[in-house]
Amino acid sequence: MDKLIEAIIAKDYNPTVVGLDPKLDYVPKFILDECLNEADPFAGAAEALYRFNKTLIDSLCDIVPAVKPQSAYYEMYGIEGLKCLQKTMEYAKSKGMYVILDVKRGDIGATAEAYSHAYIGKTDIGGKEYRAFGPDSLTVNPYLGTDGLKPFVKDAEENDKSLFILVKTSNPSSGELQDLIVDGEHIYEKTAALVRALGETSVGQYGYSKVGAVVGATYPEQLKELRAKMPNTFFLVPGYGAQGGKAEDVALAFDKNRLGAIVNSSRGIMCAYKKGDWKEEQFGEAARAEAIRMRDDILAYVK
Amino acid sequence: MDKLIEAIIAKDYNPTVVGLDPKLDYVPKFILDECLNEADPFAGAAEALYRFNKTLIDSLCDIVPAVKPQSAYYEMYGIEGLKCLQKTMEYAKSKGMYVILDVKRGDIGATAEAYSHAYIGKTDIGGKEYRAFGPDSLTVNPYLGTDGLKPFVKDAEENDKSLFILVKTSNPSSGELQDLIVDGEHIYEKTAALVRALGETSVGQYGYSKVGAVVGATYPEQLKELRAKMPNTFFLVPGYGAQGGKAEDVALAFDKNRLGAIVNSSRGIMCAYKKGDWKEEQFGEAARAEAIRMRDDILAYVK
Numbered sequence: 011m012d013k014l015i016e017a018i019i020a021k022d023y024n025p026t027v028v029g030l031d032p033k034l035d036y037v038p039k040f041i042l043d044e045c046l047n048e049a050d051p052f053a054g055a056a057e058a059l060y061r062f063n064k065t066l067i068d069s070l071c072d073i074v075p076a077v078k079p080q081s082a083y084y085e086m087y088g089i090e091g092l093k094c095l096q097k098t099m100e101y102a103k104s105k106g107m108y109v110i111l112d113v114k115r116g117d118i119g120a121t122a123e124a125y126s127h128a129y130i131g132k133t134d135i136g137g138k139e140y141r142a143f144g145p146d147s148l149t150v151n152p153y154l155g156t157d158g159l160k161p162f163v164k165d166a167e168e169n170d171k172s173l174f175i176l177v178k179t180s181n182p183s184s185g186e187l188q189d190l191i192v193d194g195e196h197i198y199e200k201t202a203a204l205v206r207a208l209g210e211t212s213v214g215q216y217g218y219s220k221v222g223a224v225v226g227a228t229y230p231e232q233l234k235e236l237r238a239k240m241p242n243t244f245f246l247v248p249g250y251g252a253q254g255g256k257a258e259d260v261a262l263a264f265d266k267n268r269l270g271a272i273v274n275s276s277r278g279i280m281c282a283y284k285k286g287d288w289k290e291e292q293f294g295e296a297a298r299a300e301a302i303r304m305r306d307d308i309l310a311y312v313k
Numbered sequence: 314m315d316k317l318i319e320a321i322i323a324k325d326y327n328p329t330v331v332g333l334d335p336k337l338d339y340v341p342k343f344i345l346d347e348c349l350n351e352a353d354p355f356a357g358a359a360e361a362l363y364r365f366n367k368t369l370i371d372s373l374c375d376i377v378p379a380v381k382p383q384s385a386y387y388e389m390y391g392i393e394g395l396k397c398l399q400k401t402m403e404y405a406k407s408k409g410m411y412v413i414l415d416v417k418r419g420d421i422g423a424t425a426e427a428y429s430h431a432y433i434g435k436t437d438i439g440g441k442e443y444r445a446f447g448p449d450s451l452t453v454n455p456y457l458g459t460d461g462l463k464p465f466v467k468d469a470e471e472n473d474k475s476l477f478i479l480v481k482t483s484n485p486s487s488g489e490l491q492d493l494i495v496d497g498e499h500i501y502e503k504t505a506a507l508v509r510a511l512g513e514t515s516v517g518q519y520g521y522s523k524v525g526a527v528v529g530a531t532y533p534e535q536l537k538e539l540r541a542k543m544p545n546t547f548f549l550v551p552g553y554g555a556q557g558g559k560a561e562d563v564a565l566a567f568d569k570n571r572l573g574a575i576v577n578s579s580r581g582i583m584c585a586y587k588k589g590d591w592k593e594e595q596f597g598e599a600a601r602a603e604a605i606r607m608r609d610d611i612l613a614y615v616k
Contacts, residue, residue, distance in 0.1 A: 085428065091445065114418070116419075118484035136345070155486030187503065
């Protein structure tokens with residue numbers, strides 16, 4: 011997790027990660043007009059998304075430490091969408107950004123290992139090892155228990171990568187399973203204990219392990235509680251902005267060194283040009299202005 | 314779910330789904346020798362996997378109703394692996410097999426919708442709709458609650474597809490979260506109740522809804538209990554064979570009409586040629602012999 015933390019510090023403690031979850035609705039019309047074509051609709055859509063992402067990355071890379079592409083929005087454009095995902099990740103890395111790929115994979119032991127190799131480990135082919143996709147970090151689903159998590163932890167440790175395991179998600183019905191109470195503890199607390207234990211062997215120089223947790227900004231009480239219970243766990247915090255999480259809420263995720271969390275904004279930054287007096291062509295500048303506003307909004311509450 | 318059930322009945326009530334989770338270790342050496350090349354390792358590996366899958370499908374399609382490719386084993390070969398996955402699914406469908414894609418996706422509302430569109434729904438591009446990947450059925454992870462499940466249910470209903478939601482998985486540590494007890498009920502029972510409720514609007518002519526459940530053969534008591542509690546839910550049962558589940562265990566998943574479940578075998582069938590006196594070139598025949606043995610083994614216990 012040190013690499014992410016150093017990127018945050020280098021960007022003046024900006025704790026923002028830009029979610030690259032591009033729907034075609036978000037992409038300015040002039041890009042769609044240039045790219046979409048009925049002869050190869052998926053390739054056209056993927057090209058539009060890539061141009062949109064590339065300008066966003068160019069506009070943000072000197073002030074924002076990380077991007078978080080959400081795999082679903084690429085998978086829905088098939089193979090061409092996945093090529094766009096791979097190109098987007100490579101471009102963001104070439105611009106010095108830390109790449110958290112949001113895939114929420116989770117499976118039983120051997121299959122979890124295959125997913126882990128695909129994203130943060132290496133694939134063995136004929137005795138040589140290759141990287142299939144190359145993000146710095148991956149989101150993981152804990153429903154299958156530790157034997158489904160350990161392969162990811164192993165690859166994170168061996169390849170200097172990091173993980174964010176779902177603990178308390180930001181959505182309205184996250185409580186249906188996560189808030190159930192067992193022996194006086196919520197399920198999300200049980201998950202938190204698993205996550206904390208899996209990170210014990212990889213605590214870095216800033217006090218955080220390679221095994222992070224996803225904790226939503228929309229549940230500030232739980233965020234505060236989990237921050238106290240997971241002192242060595244870095245948080246990925248979705249739910250700021252459009253979903254309702256406020257700066258004073260997400261501030262609860264930070265430690266006294268202004269570290270401990272990275273806060274996601276997707277639509278708020280990608281679609282910033284749709285608010286105010288921006289022209290479509292200025293979508294990169296609008297995203298940059300919103301990223302600065304968000305940074306200052308959050309840091310005002312982080313002491 | 315009627316399409317799957319009709320495929321099972323048409324194959325003499327064979328309740329077997331062949332897991333296509335191909336590791337290169339499983340592929341006979343003569344295929345690897347023909348396909349692998351260091352200049353383009355992922356393309357070579359993907360070609361080897363496709364040839365392996367194709368022969369298995371050819372050898373099994375007249376006696377086995379369904380295949381279940383596990384996405385992880387394709388994602389680990391990058392874009393080329395995903396092309397192989399798509400070709401494999403198309404080939405299996407062209408041979409009349411029902412395709413259950415095992416991806417265990419799960420996310421919050423809007424993102425769950427994107428995943429659902431990618432696999433069992435349609436992707437809107439410029440006002441027209443296209444299919445990105447085309448399996449008949451998809452596995453889904455319930456950790457995020459109903460708002461993460463509903464988009465899949467909607468697409469299943471509108472596109473005549475089906476789902477299998479994880480309820481009680483077959484792996485050793487599945488109990489860490491799934492077996493926790495809340496108000497006298499296990500988490501997997503809570504999940505089972507969610508799954509049952511989501512299927513209420515789509516019960517078909519055989520009495521089963523489009524919303525199925527994954528319940529492992531390795532926990533026969535829970536399998537029996539869930540069969541009783543979920544009378545309208547079709548089960549996908551992993552864990553037979555290599556993981557330790559026996560025919561008398563999986564038989565608990567069936568109803569009095571010899572329906573109600575489909576049982577997965579991956580390695581047991583794919584690697585059947587490695588046991589006994591088979592030559593490498595006979596891997597398809599060996600898989601067929603094992604599929605017949607497995608069918609007869611299970612049906613002997615299904616009354």
